Amino acid sequence: MTILLLFVNFCKFGLLCFGGGYMLIPLLTAEFVGPGKLLTPERFGNLISISQLTPGPVGINTATFVGYISGNFWGSLAATAGLVFPTLFLAGLAMKFIIRYREHPLMKSILYGARLGAAALVVYAVLIFMQLSVLKRSGESGTFTGVSCSGLLIMVISFLLVKFSKIQTTWVILLSGLLGAILIPLLG
Amino acid sequence: MLYRLWLLFFTFARIAALVLGGGLAMLPVIEETFVNKKKLLTAEELLDVVAITQTVPGIIAANAAVSIGMKIAGFAGALAALAGAVLPSFVIILIIAMLFPALSPDNVYYLGAFAGIRAGVTGLIAATALKIGKKTLTGRFEVIAAAILLAAALYGVNPGFIIVTAVVSGVIYCRICAWRVAKAGNGGGK
Known part of the structure; x- marks a missing residue:
């Protein structure tokens, strides 16, 4: 696949993925995975799990990875740039619009509602992350088997640290990683 | 800069x-x-x-x-x-x-x-x-609206749709508030 085609393809993915990077998985599967295509399902599965286990936005990680496989360095650059290219205009324009009409009564009531929705989604994110870090799951089906004591402990520590001390979030995150590397193999 | x-x-x-x-x-x-x-x-x-x-x-x-x-x-x-x-x-x-x-x-x-x-x-x-x-979440309307939106998210509704719904209900709510204030103002005048 030529580099330009890769760029255009990922632009398309950037426009189509509503609700963030996880939407990329079905889009990429349709385009790149299967007999006679770039990736086998197993390889694609490995690639996704590495992208999720590596720091950074999952969508960017995945795009860089797939881009590298289809066209080495320039491929990964084209894929990543393509993925964020539409964002630069869409999110940028949306913000510009908000700034320009900030004082208009209709815009005020729009933002009033949007903020309520956003607050609800932040609480939703907390619940989703708890599910990923505090509950234990087993196997492919992902059925819940119990609560991870160390996950719960780390979550509570980080919450208390950020709430009641002046410590920087960077240190909280690094400390959580260190605690995880020690506690999770021991306690589960 | x-x-x-x-x-x-x-x-x-x-x-x-x-x-x-x-x-x-x-x-x-x-x-x-x-x-x-x-x-x-x-x-x-x-x-x-x-x-x-x-x-x-x-x-x-x-x-x-x-x-x-x-x-x-x-x-x-x-x-x-x-x-x-x-x-x-x-x-x-x-x-x-x-x-x-x-x-x-x-x-x-x-x-x-x-x-x-x-x-x-x-x-x-x-x-x-x-x-x-x-x-x-400063009032009753805010708490109830956010709770409903949260429930919708947990039920699997797309986040974009949740924001759009929140915007529409926010605009309607602000209209109702403005109308009530206007009405109360008129009533007080008489």
């Missing part, structure tokens, strides 16, 4: 290099840097950014970088923030992709460290959510 561009680039690079899972996991670091320390955003504007990131298509981290960059330093700011958000991932994954056949993600300490980061980030977002909740 140059300082702002650098701050945007550096902060988003830090977020992308550290925060696992992307998306709203980056919210606590954004809040810490731009709202609490540098005072370049207000808590309300942070919620506008959340609303934009969830409604506009694209990677959430990139949406957040572009909208915050745009607010703080215009188009150049959007570019700087976006470059910061992309660069660390790009470099890390490039290295991993080159070593891919040799690398296995099965090491217990590696997995443990990342599970620990995820748990720590959960605590951070919970603290941010608490603060945002206190600011936003």
